[in-house]
Amino acid sequence: MRKHLIVHIRRHRALAIGMTAQVIQFGSALALVPFMVTRFSASTVGLWYIFATMQTLALVCDFGFQPSFTRGIALALSGARQLEKKGLGEAVPADQPPNYRLAAEAVAAARRFYRWLAVGVMLLLLLAGLPYITALARQGDVSVTSVQIAWVIQCCAIGLTLSFLWITPVLMGSGRVEQNYLYIIANRATFSLAGIAVLMLGGDLIALTATLVATQVFARLLAQRLMRGVLGPEDSRLVDRSAARHLLRTLAPNAGRMGAVAIGGFLVTRxxxxxxxxxxxxxxxxxxxxxxxxxxxxxxxxxxxxxxxxxxxxxxxxxxxxxxxxxxxxxxxxxxxxxxxxxxxxxxxxxxxxxxxxxxxxxxxxxxxxxxxxxxxxxxxxxxxxxxxxxxxxxxxxxxxxxxxxxxxxxxxxxxxxxxxxxxxxxxxxxxxxxxxxxxxxxxxxxxxxxxx
Incomplete structure (x- = not known):
């Protein structure tokens, strides 16, 4: 009876934290609105929304790999001997110990994928995005130099966001659902509160984008604590590169379908x-x-x-x-x-x-x-x-x-x-x-x- 009650409480606590994370995820951006629209010109607000939409587009460049990495890590920690391109593979006995080595390879593949994705997207946004943002700044009669500086900082923030996308698959794949929600809450809420403070102190577009970089670093430090012990004795940083590449090729086919759906959704709504x-x-x-x-x-x-x-x-x-x-x-x-x-x-x-x-x-x-x-x-x-x-x-x-x-x-x-x-x-x-x-x-x-x- 007591065990059932504990499970019931934990389930509802996870649901409550999840709901809170959802509210904060969508509410944090709204919390900035009253402070932004009363301090920025209409053109500057429009540029900020372009910045934010570019970040959303960058996240779509994940191509659906997050659920694939999550599933792979979960299977490895359930004891799977290998990951399959299709299906879940052979049945794993309930008492099978975690395959920490395979899990470490999956994490290494995720870190490698998102690191190179971040570099590629940053370069693309700097080379192709800077002329576009400059043209919009001139059109809206906003200081071109300050917008260009803000855009470079925003590109760094987007790069950090992409390079840290492997964290959620690790937390979700290892069953640390509550910790993942806490990570989301810390990320979103910190930016919202810090952004409001920056705006109230008279900060401009440069200060707001710099705040986004700082909150990404803070969330990453918190995630380090939340992920402690996930891989047991293994260290994903010591995994052989060829093993990481092989696992990426294994996960790629299933990731593409959901990635294409996400890109289609972005084009429709954004x-x-x-x-x-x-x-x-x-x-x-x-x-x-x-x-x-x-x-x-x-x-x-x-x-x-x-x-x-x-x-x-x-x-x-x-x-x-x-x-x-x-x-x-x-x-x-x-x-x-x-x-x-x-x-x-x-x-x-x-x-x-x-x-x-x-x-x-x-x-x-x-x-x-x-x-x-x-x-x-x-x-x-x-x-x-x-x-x-x-x-x-x-x-x-x-x-x-x-x-x-x-x-x-x-x-x-x-x-x-x-x-x-x-x-x-x-x-x-x-x-x-x-x-x-x-x-x-x-x-x-x-x-x-x-x-x-």
Missing amino acids: FSLFAISSFVGVAIGGVYALSLQLLMALCAAAQLPMQVAMPRLIAARVAHDKAALRLSFNGAMIAFALIYVLGAAFILFVMPVFLEMIGSNLSLLPLPTLALLAFIVLLEGFHSNAAFFITTANNVPFLRPAVLSGAAVAAGALLLGWSGAGITAIVLWQGTVQLAYNNWRWPLMAWREIART
């Missing part, structure tokens, strides 16, 4: 900012980015019930419990709709008044365009929830639609921006592409599964 900033103006790009940030944060919060329901959904599938599966799915979808609609009403009608009250240099999109964007994000959230449900059956059927939709949105946004069609047309195009297939296809598939079971 790429329009580049087209708007380039052709409509960096200040208007800031208006769009702020509006999208609020709606995407709301959507993420509304999707938490579906994420929390994941263990119940998987358990119901395994047990072929039709009633429980239907109840969990429908409940999560209803909760999403209620949370999102109420939150969207707040953003549409209360947030503009709040921004005006605090003397913001940046407003939200005009109400009709903002309402259109809110509706598009609502449909995105519905089909993302449905896709999440579909993956609980170990099925990922949306690779090609994700990539094709992302390419169509990006190409259309560039063409509309170049032709002078305006921001509403770009937003409408994004919604039209998604409505043509993804918005209805995956909810329909999910509901057919519910009806069939």
Whole structure:
């Protein structure tokens, strides 16, 4: 009885920490908004959102390797003798001791992969991104020199972020889920608090990007303590390079599919900012980015019930419990709709008044365009929830639609921006592409599964 109670408490503690990490992950960026929009010009805010979106794009360059590394480390620590390109390989007895050597090779492969990825992305952003950022600074009448310095520092921050991406697979693969959430909380919350302090002290774009570098270093030092003892007597830094290369080739095939889906998702939801900033103006790009940030944060919060329901959904599938599966799915979808609609009403009608009250240099999109964007994000959230449900059956059927939709949105946004069609047309195009297939296809598939079971 006591053992069952301890397990129950630990499970709920992990869930509470996980929920806190999710809230902080999306809320930390929002916490900066009131301080940023009252101290930076509209063009500077727009440039900051370009910086942040570039960081998001850099993270997409992971190409789906994080879950592959996580799975590989977990299998090694479960006692697997080797990792397979497909499937899980031969069954591992429950009493099999951890294969620390294989785990160390997986960690070494992850560290090597992310180190070279960081170097490559940094060089690309410095060479290709600096002229683009310079052009936007001149367009927005912002000090070119200060923006260029800030961009170089931001590239360093992005490089650090990428080079540390191996930490989460180590913590998650070793079962240290709570520690991984603590790592996320420390990273996000520290930047939010330090960023607010910097802004209140009169810091500029350079100071804000420097704060991001400092918080990355702090989080890395904390992670060192959280990972202590994971590999037993092994040291990933002493692993032979050929072993690390062999393991990378083993994990690469499965990583590519989810990486392509992630890139497609970025093109659908984030790429329009580049087209708007380039052709409509960096200040208007800031208006769009702020509006999208609020709606995407709301959507993420509304999707938490579906994420929390994941263990119940998987358990119901395994047990072929039709009633429980239907109840969990429908409940999560209803909760999403209620949370999102109420939150969207707040953003549409209360947030503009709040921004005006605090003397913001940046407003939200005009109400009709903002309402259109809110509706598009609502449909995105519905089909993302449905896709999440579909993956609980170990099925990922949306690779090609994700990539094709992302390419169509990006190409259309560039063409509309170049032709002078305006921001509403770009937003409408994004919604039209998604409505043509993804918005209805995956909810329909999910509901057919519910009806069939």
